Amino acid sequence: MSPDALSGLSQASSFLPLISTCIGVFVGLVVGMIPGMTISTGIIIVLPVTFVLPADIAIALLLGLYVGGMTGGSFSAVLLNIPGTPSASATAMDGFTMAAKGEAGRALGIAITASFIGGLFSFLCLFFIAPLLADVALEFRTEDMFSLVFFGLTIICSFAAKSLVKGLLSAALGLALVTIGQDPVMGTSRFTFGEANLMAGVHFLTAMIGLFAIPQLVDNLRASNAGKQAQAKLTSILPKVSDLKAIRLPVCIGSFTGSFLGILPGAGGPIAAFISYDYARKASKKPEQFGEGCAEGVAAPESANNAVTGGALIPMMTLGIPGDPVTAILIGALTIHGLAPGPLLFLERGDFAYGLIWSFFWANIFNFIIAILGLRILVKLLATPRALLMPTVAVLCVIGSYALRNNFFDVYVMLFFGFVGLAMRWLDMPVVPMLLALVLGRSLEENLRVALTSSKGDISIFFTSPISLTFLCLAALSIYWSLRSTRNKVDPYQKEPG
Amino acid sequence: MKTLNTVMAGAVAFGLVATAAPAKAFPNGPIEFTIPFGAGGGADIEGRLLAKEMAKVLGVPLAPVNKPGGGGAITYTYITNSKPDGHVLGWNSTSVLTTTNLGNTTFDYDAMDHIGRVEYQPQPFVVRADAKWNSFKEFVAACKAAPGKLKIANSGTGSSTHTAAIMLMNAAGCDVIHLPKGIKGRNKSVLNGEAHAMIAPLTGAVRLTKAKKLKILLMPTATRSPLFPDVPTAKELGYDVELDLFRGLSVPKGTPNDVKIKLADAMTKAAKSDAFMALAKKKGFTVAPMGHKEFSAFLAAEDAKVKKIFKSAGLYRSKKPK
Numbered sequence: 104m105s106p107d108a109l110s111g112l113s114q115a116s117s118f119l120p121l122i123s124t125c126i127g128v129f130v131g132l133v134v135g136m137i138p139g140m141t142i143s144t145g146i147i148i149v150l151p152v153t154f155v156l157p158a159d160i161a162i163a164l165l166l167g168l169y170v171g172g173m174t175g176g177s178f179s180a181v182l183l184n185i186p187g188t189p190s191a192s193a194t195a196m197d198g199f200t201m202a203a204k205g206e207a208g209r210a211l212g213i214a215i216t217a218s219f220i221g222g223l224f225s226f227l228c229l230f231f232i233a234p235l236l237a238d239v240a241l242e243f244r245t246e247d248m249f250s251l252v253f254f255g256l257t258i259i260c261s262f263a264a265k266s267l268v269k270g271l272l273s274a275a276l277g278l279a280l281v282t283i284g285q286d287p288v289m290g291t292s293r294f295t296f297g298e299a300n301l302m303a304g305v306h307f308l309t310a311m312i313g314l315f316a317i318p319q320l321v322d323n324l325r326a327s328n329a330g331k332q333a334q335a336k337l338t339s340i341l342p343k344v345s346d347l348k349a350i351r352l353p354v355c356i357g358s359f360t361g362s363f364l365g366i367l368p369g370a371g372g373p374i375a376a377f378i379s380y381d382y383a384r385k386a387s388k389k390p391e392q393f394g395e396g397c398a399e400g401v402a403a404p405e406s407a408n409n410a411v412t413g414g415a416l417i418p419m420m421t422l423g424i425p426g427d428p429v430t431a432i433l434i435g436a437l438t439i440h441g442l443a444p445g446p447l448l449f450l451e452r453g454d455f456a457y458g459l460i461w462s463f464f465w466a467n468i469f470n471f472i473i474a475i476l477g478l479r480i481l482v483k484l485l486a487t488p489r490a491l492l493m494p495t496v497a498v499l500c501v502i503g504s505y506a507l508r509n510n511f512f513d514v515y516v517m518l519f520f521g522f523v524g525l526a527m528r529w530l531d532m533p534v535v536p537m538l539l540a541l542v543l544g545r546s547l548e549e550n551l552r553v554a555l556t557s558s559k560g561d562i563s564i565f566f567t568s569p570i571s572l573t574f575l576c577l578a579a580l581s582i583y584w585s586l587r588s589t590r591n592k593v594d595p596y597q598k599e600p601g
Numbered sequence: 602m603k604t605l606n607t608v609m610a611g612a613v614a615f616g617l618v619a620t621a622a623p624a625k626a627f628p629n630g631p632i633e634f635t636i637p638f639g640a641g642g643g644a645d646i647e648g649r650l651l652a653k654e655m656a657k658v659l660g661v662p663l664a665p666v667n668k669p670g671g672g673g674a675i676t677y678t679y680i681t682n683s684k685p686d687g688h689v690l691g692w693n694s695t696s697v698l699t700t701t702n703l704g705n706t707t708f709d710y711d712a713m714d715h716i717g718r719v720e721y722q723p724q725p726f727v728v729r730a731d732a733k734w735n736s737f738k739e740f741v742a743a744c745k746a747a748p749g750k751l752k753i754a755n756s757g758t759g760s761s762t763h764t765a766a767i768m769l770m771n772a773a774g775c776d777v778i779h780l781p782k783g784i785k786g787r788n789k790s791v792l793n794g795e796a797h798a799m800i801a802p803l804t805g806a807v808r809l810t811k812a813k814k815l816k817i818l819l820m821p822t823a824t825r826s827p828l829f830p831d832v833p834t835a836k837e838l839g840y841d842v843e844l845d846l847f848r849g850l851s852v853p854k855g856t857p858n859d860v861k862i863k864l865a866d867a868m869t870k871a872a873k874s875d876a877f878m879a880l881a882k883k884k885g886f887t888v889a890p891m892g893h894k895e896f897s898a899f900l901a902a903e904d905a906k907v908k909k910i911f912k913s914a915g916l917y918r919s920k921k922p923k
Contacts, residue, residue: 244795245782285671288781290703290759291918292671299678302705303670441642443785451808509666510675549783557752557780557795 107449108230111457115465120163123156124462127167128469129477133484134168135175137492138185142172143315146432148496150308150503158440159455163462165436169429170222170466173372173409174474177214179485181207181401190372190408193380197393197400204396212342213398214405215474217354221406222467224358225365225413229420230460232366233449236421237456240446243422245557246564249550250574252543255424257581259536267586269532277540278547280305287549288556300512307541308435309504309513311428313520314527314534316500321525323493340478350402353383357406364407365414372411372427376404413463420444420456424543428535431542439507627860628661633689637676637696639669642784643804643884647848648692650880651719654871659863663690672696672760674705677851681712685853687860690716693851695761695844698900698907703759704918710904712921714856716864718849718891718899719872720881722803723822724765725832729791730816732798737819737838740798741773748776754787754796755779759916762787764907765821765844766800767914772840791815802846803828807885828885844906849896865893 104112114120127149134145145168153161176191181198194214201210243251259274283294284304295301342350357379364375383403384393393400416433418424423445425431437444442455449456474481504517527534558564565571634652638644645667652663668676673696683689697710706712726737734740744751753770755763758781770777782790782799788809790796798818803826809815810829820826821835821842835842850868852861869890871877881888891899911917 241789242793244793245780245786245790285705287783288758290672290700290705290757290781290916292674292705297707299671299675299706302674439640441640441645445785445789447785447789508670509668553780553782553786557778559749559778 105453105457107453108457108460110454111459112461114159114454114458115163115461119160120458120462121465123160123164124167124465125469125473127164127169128171128466128473129167131168131171131173132175132178132470132474132477132481135172135188135191136178136481136485138179138183140319140492141188141315142169142429143311143432144319144496145172146429147312147316147503148499150312150432150436151499151506153436154439154506158437158442159458159462161436161440162433162459163465165433166459166463167466167469169412169433170409170463170470171473172429173222173412174215174218174405174470175481176408177218177401177405178211178478178482181210181214182482182485188372190376190411191404192373193376193404194401194408196380197396197398200394200396201398201401206396208340209342209346209398210396210401211478212340212475213346213350213401215340215471215478216342216347217350217357217402217405218409218474219467219471220354221358221361221408221410222412222470223464224406225362225410226460226464226467227413228362228366229413229416229463233417233421233456233460236417237446237449240421241450243446243570244554244568245550246554246568247570247574249547249554250565250571250578251422251424252547252550254574254578254581255418256539256543256547257578257585259539266531269530270536273527273532273534274536274540277537278544280310280537281541281544281548287545288552300510303508304545305516305541306435306507306513307538308432308507309517310520310541311432311538312500312504313517313522314524314538315428316496317518317521318524318528320493320497320500323489340475346398349398352386353379353399353403354406356382356386357403358410361407361410362414365411366417372408375407375411379403379407409467416459416463420448420459421446423546425539428538431538434542627687627857627863628659630688631662631664632656632659632687634663634665634692635676635679635690636665636667636692637669637673637694638667640667643802644692644694644848647720647880647884647886650877651692651868651871654874654877655867657874658867658870671705672700672703672757674700677701677708677713678706680851680853681706681708683853685714685855685857687852687856687864689853690864691851692848694848695764695846695903697851698904699759699761699764701921702904702907702911702917702919704920707920707922709919709921710900712854713851714854714861715893715896715900716850716852716861716868717893717896718847718889719868720886720888721845721847722886723820723826724762724800724802724844724846725806725817725820725826725829726766726769726798727791727801727806727810727815727817728798729794730813732816734818737773737833740818741775744773744775744777749778751775751797752778752780752795754782754790754799756784756787756801757781759911761844761846762800762802764910765842767910768842768844768906769800769819769821769835769840771910771913772835772842788815803885826885826887844903847899847903849891861893 130145134140149164176186176188177194180186180191180195181202184195184199186192186195198210283301286293292302360379361375380403383399384390415430419430425434434444501514504513554564636645636648649665652665656663676691680691701709753766755766780796787799791799817832819835820832822845872888872890
């Protein structure tokens with residue numbers, strides 16, 4: 104191992120980062136489990152704390168939450184037939200059937216084991232691929248970065264499955280909002296109307312808190328809080344040897360598809376889970392058992408959605424391009440600590456970059472241990488009264504948006520985006536395209552204009568660079584593929600992904 | 602849930618402390634130390650340490666608060682709008698001259714009172730270690746052979762690195778393309794060959810220069826840097842260019858004199874503390890405290906330089922009421 108990898112290991116394995124990974128996993132399991140709360144909500148909850156913590160500890164906390172949340176989603180999918188997170192939707196198909204047959208413990212044991220293996224596999228991908236990709240990405244020039252960001256933005260199409268017009272509109276609004284603040288090239292202020300606080304622009308984390316959390320709070324006000332209670336008794340959680348043998352193939356399929364789809368921007372958990380469920384059924388000797396409560400049907404999607412996490416961290420760390428809202432938030436959290444993700448992170452702060460990778464490793468280990476040992480207690484938390492939970496989230500929305508830049512103006516901005524989020528929900532408009540536009544819009548504009556400064560206004564610069572041309576072709580493919588697949592597929596993004 | 606409660610309790614307590622400051626002899630409560638740039642950067646690391654050392658001298662806590670945005674404009678606007686009782690400090694930098702003259706604020710640097718300078722650092726002219734130019738003269742020759750072709754990266758349009766780059770290129774008579782690559786992209790663009798050279802604060806180039814990935818050809822500063830004693834200054838090569846990145850302290854206009862004297866005293870003692878001197882040695886900046894009078898004259902001279910360059914480059918948009 105390189106010296107950076109070793110110092111990263113010791114950094115991630117010291118006491119405080121380990122403890123905060125544990126806390127993160129626990130919070131992740133809880134928010135993932137509770138229907139109506141997603142990993143994004145969980146991140147909003149811990150966000151204010153991460154501003155004050157040192158970077159390595161903060162990141163360990165967030166990674167634990169990311170991994171725990173992916174697993175937690177399967178608990179309520181199995182026990183209540185309500186996926187805690189969209190990524191767990193596929194798990195509900197066989198998981199809940201198993202629980203109905205009185206095998207809830209077995210189903211959860213398999214889900215946790217499959218998550219563990221999927222997560223570890225994606226850790227290996229992250230560990231070996233990310234440093235290589237960072238070396239390559241160092242060669243990317245401004246024009247290449249523009250095309251890469253553009254490719255990243257084409258994700259929007261796959262989030263706009265229900266209505267392309269509404270999805271694109273949401274993204275266009277996001278891009279328009281990005282223009283508020285200092286012009287990235289000339290340094291002059293735009294659309295600030297003399298308000299100095301607008302000079303710094305809209306921070307996408309502020310916008311995200313408003314867009315996601317406020318509508319969710321309003322939903323919870325409206326909804327009757329009776330909720331279904333998990334009746335199933337949990338016996339024999341640890342999976343049997345025969346089960347482990349049976350899930351070998353589906354777990355492999357899930358781990359590979361999850362890690363691969365995680366690397367591609369935009370695919371994310373839900374799609375990976377459904378695709379690997381589909382593949383596992385096709386590869387199975389007894390495909391007719393799928394949907395009737397078979398172990399393979401739980402193992403494949405669960406390994407896939409956890410494998411997505413490590414995969415999605417690869418473009419996040421090496422290119423600074425987020426694959427889903429959670430990695431977008433991680434970028435924000437890193438940037439707050441002055442550690443901008445990108446190819447230079449490995450060159451200048453190699454110890455930190457590897458520390459992050461190792462924290463991800465520990466997150467997977469703790470996730471397995473906490474989930475197996477604490478399952479019975481965690482399941483009881485499903486009954487936590489909303490009356491306690493929701494006001495806490497509301498308070499944290501305010502603290503989080505203030506603490507981001509220590510500016511109370513941002514709290515008003517957050518509330519504004521809360522109304523925008525409600526309006527968009529009312530109009531049935533997806534919010535994820537807007538969020539991605541807010542994350543990527545600025546670097547899209549900056550790279551476009553700096554590249555044109557560099558070429559003195561000649562746009563052929565984007566087509567003569569081979570790297571740039573490749574990304575533009577990929578972008579065209581991505582648009583084509585998502586347009587074609589949305590035409591005849593069920594929409595896995597009925598809810599916000601996470 | 603415990604952690605959440607602690608955080609909320611802390612936030613409430615902080616609010617109480619911040620509002621309940623009775624009018625007694627200065628300092629009679631915590632002092633807010635605003636940093637115009639984000640956490641983790643040079644301004645943040647240096648500012649936080651100075652605040653810690655100043656707290657030891659003043660006997661009250663100094664709370665560092667980052668208010669990034671607008672190249673410093675948000676912090677400076679906040680300072681000018683604050684109560685002039687010495688309990689709000691601004692950790693200024695050359696940005697107090699650049700962002701104001703770019704027109705990001707409605708005032709010029711003189712809308713605030715300035716306590717003094719703490720430190721400065723040169724802004725070297727840097728090329729890749731394997732570049733074919735081994736001296737600035739060779740770079741200028743290459744530039745004159747191909748006017749309008751060579752690219753020089755900086756931290757952003759109108760930043761102090763950009764200003765220094767324009768000054769240097771004007772003095773050398775070079776026609777180049779200035780690339781506003783930002784703090785993140787600047788080093789990368791020189792390393793991958795997109796930009797032929799860059800101007801960077803010394804602290805931003807030390808690591809990669811010592812790792813033999815970059816080389817410094819010249820520094821537009823008064824005296825040679827002790828970190829790189831072989832690198833000539835611009836004056837030595839016959840170019841009358843000098844623009845350092847300085848940092849110091851500002852307070853709202855109208856702060857009483859005795860308060861300013863106390864702050865200046867604490868600032869100088871903190872700057873000369875062992876901890877701060879050690880950081881300076883490690884990062885590559887020079888601790889050189891300057892009192893109020895000296896600093897005011899210095900600011901006036903530097904402001905004139907920046908105004909002249911901005912006007913020549915079409916960047917001058919100061920919104921100071923005439």
